[in-house]
Amino acid sequence: MTKFKAGALGALLLLAAPALAAESKIDTGDTAWMLVSTALVLLMTLPGLALFYAGMVRRKNILATTAQTLATCALMSVLWVVVGYSLAFTEGGAFLGDLSRFMLMGMGMTDTHALAKTVPEAIFMMFQMTFAIITPALILGAAADRMKFSAMLWFMGLWMLVVYAPVAHWVWGGGFLGSAGVLDFAGGIVVHINAGIAGLVTALVLGKRLGYGTENLAPHNLTLSVVGVSLLWVGWFGFNAGSAAAADARAGMAMTATHVAAATAALSWMFAEWLVNKKPSVLGIVSGAVAGLGTITPASGFVTPGAALIIGAVAGVVCFWASTSLKRKLGYDDSLDVFGVHGVGGVLGTLATGVFATVAVAGLNDKGEPNGSGLVDGNAAQIGTQAYGAVVVIVYCAALTYIILKVIDAVIGLRVEADEEREGLDLVLHGEQVH
Secondary structure: OHHHHHHHHHHHHHHHHHHHHHHHHOOHHHHHHHHHHHHHHHHHHHHHHHHHHHOOHHHHHHHHHHHHHHHHHHHHHHHHHHHHHHHHHHOOOEEEEEEOHOOOOOOOOOOOEEOEOOOOOOHHHHHHHHHHHHHHHHHHHHOOEOHHHHHHHHHHHHHHHHHHHHHHHHOOOOOHHHHHHOOOOOHHHHHHHHHOOOOOOOHHHOOOOOOOOOOOOOOOOOHHHHHHHHHHHHHHHHHHHHHHHOOOOHHHHHHHHHHHHHHHHHHHHHHHHHHHOOOHHHHHHHHHHHHHHHOOOOOOOOOOHHHHHHHHHHHHHHHHHHHHHHHHOOOOOOOHHHHHHHHHHHHHHHHHHHOOOOOOHHOOOOOEEEEOHHHHHOOOOHHHHHHHHHHHHHHHHHHHHHHHHHHHHOOOOOOOOOHHHHHHHHHHOOOOOOO
């Protein structure tokens, strides 16, 4: 009798094993790719963006610029774990998530998220954390050389919770923009329009740098910027291809589109500048590459390489114009052209997604419906949908950014004193300097 029971139990376990394996949601290949993608996106901020920005400021502000990036990374990471992720990626309502993942409570080892069904939710949370880090970090470029470190910390924290997390929910987390059919594969709206508009508002509220338009404010070390952009370019493969949340053909197509657009935009900006200024600058080439990377971001998982060529070519020229002619005409001092590159590029890419998105790349969802289709598939209405999403976020971001900045300015002040700005933020704010 005992042998029979043991044999029956063994048979049941053998029969159950395939069933248990089949029920497992976690795919090791997808998990491995998302781990790599998460590391690549973090590489974009540290050291990529830190070096890119540090090379473009003056020598006396190089350490302050890197300190801002490092501190932003640390602060966003903590806030994301405590409440940011929960506000952005839990069901909640049409405008904001709930607090069911406050301090990541209830997140088990094998839990998954609806947006990444084959990888552990902890990895999806970390992947999205890297987006929440780099988006506010991009804004720092608009405020370079003149913002208090304490004010910067308050602004970064409040902005991420009040602006970034809600917008991420609207577009990706089950909110009203995603439900309306707005397409944003990897952050054209959530990251680039958001950061670009916030950068413009920040530059306007802070005012111009001392000596802007009269003194030489040229970059301190463009070699650092080239290294930074190189890291950004490589890291962007995790940014865009990782947004497929799987190691599949769509991720490969997103990676291809990303590289093609970046290369094309670097060339088109270079040739535009060559034509206008008679010389192609290193700063122009790296700026063009970033413009192409930002512009292709919302479209990367929806378009063909041919479309990426067109998007990149247009991005280089348009963002060059926005960062030079438009900037001079409007007279604002966006130190490192966050608005001209990311804001304008994000809007351009969001609208281009409505033109070039195709089911041939995007595929179908679980319900057999297109993941995204635009004018090339005969769905011209998608352009209007994209414009709607862009306008909503522009208005919201501009208004809330302005309010946050004015409140901080009233309480502790935003800008360093004039003599401190002349001396340099490295010594004044951090007691250090580059020798």
